[in-house]
Amino acid sequence: MSYEVTGKLVAKYDTVQRTETFKTREFVIEKSDDIGGRIINNYVKFQCVQDKTALPDKFNIGDDIKVSFNLKGTKWSKDGRENYITNLDAWRLEAAGSLAQTAINNAPDNFVPDAAPDDVVDDLPF
Template sequence: MSYEVTGKLVAKFDIVQRTETFKTREFVIEKTEDVNGRAITNYIKFQCVQDKTAMPDKYAMGEEVKVQFNIKGTKWVKDGRENYITNLDAWRMESVKLTQQSAPDNTSYSDFSSEQNVVDDLPF
């Protein structure tokens, strides 16, 4: 299952080579929401892996972006104690500005017709 969130890009971290064949990179977006008249700001850290580590480079700091991601959880046992990690694995990122520009406008059909040319021949 995938999720998406929109916010302002506020941090990009360096690529980390975890093993010889595995690399990761993290970035953070800021999301502010109005909750009962009060602005609540959250900072959401995402992880990119492998070929997706270059993804944040396309976007400027402060740019409004939409991030699509999966939630991944890992469990491991160390010294008899269970440990858990949850990652938000980003797999797609796009500029909100471009998304809004390519969206269809909200012009209604009535904007294209005039009362002089309308023929009401509907049976109901």
């Protein structure tokens, strides 16, 4: 199952080579919620894995971004104790807020954002 959240990018970390064939990179967004006139800030850390580790590179600290991610959990045992780890695996980052509006304003007239194959109009004469 996939989830989405929007927030301000507040930290991005270096890529870590975990094994010879596996690498990860973490980043953090600040998500602010208005609860009865009181602003609550939550800091959410995500990880990107393998070919997705470059995703944060196109954004700067302070940018508003929308993160698409999967929720994953792992169970492991050591010395007779069980432990559980939850990961938020980001697989897509998009501009949000004013950054997204700037991208839309600068797009070519014939640009269709996030068009599904069925949405593309084929106006070729043959």
